[in-house]
Amino acid sequence: MNELSKNSLAIVMRNGVEIWLEEERVNTIMTALAMGAGSKFIKINGEFINTADIIGAFMPATMEANIRRKNGQWQCRIAGTWHDRKEKCDCRDPLKITEQEKYRRTFYAEKGFYPL
Numbered sequence: 001m002n003e004l005s006k007n008s009l010a011i012v013m014r015n016g017v018e019i020w021l022e023e024e025r026v027n028t029i030m031t032a033l034a035m036g037a038g039s040k041f042i043k044i045n046g047e048f049i050n051t052a053d054i055i056g057a058f059m060p061a062t063m064e065a066n067i068r069r070k071n072g073q074w075q076c077r078i079a080g081t082w083h084d085r086k087e088k089c090d091c092r093d094p095l096k097i098t099e100q101e102k103y104r105r106t107f108y109a110e111k112g113f114y115p116l
């Protein structure tokens, strides 16, 4: 996940392997696959991928949300904030919302997308 940039997508394989690529390259690959039929191998960064094992191509925010859910976190509807499994949601606290908004803006300025 340290190669995250706003223009990267992860091609996710059934075995959990993530192949992070520039959005343009992912578009080219996935469009070609959508037009073809059956299972075949494609070469990505020197590796050969069985296209039948591709689950999909996902944006960084989707990947991050998936990791958080796997780690037991949940997202509240009040502020869209992620909470730990046993954490109580107190997002109505205006001070906390201000803090979160600051964090969201900083995060967006740095990465180009909002945290989940």
Ligand SMILES: [Zn+2]
Pocket (backbone or CB within 6 Å): 076, 077, 078, 079, 080, 081, 083, 088, 089, 090, 091
């Ligand atoms: Zn909350």
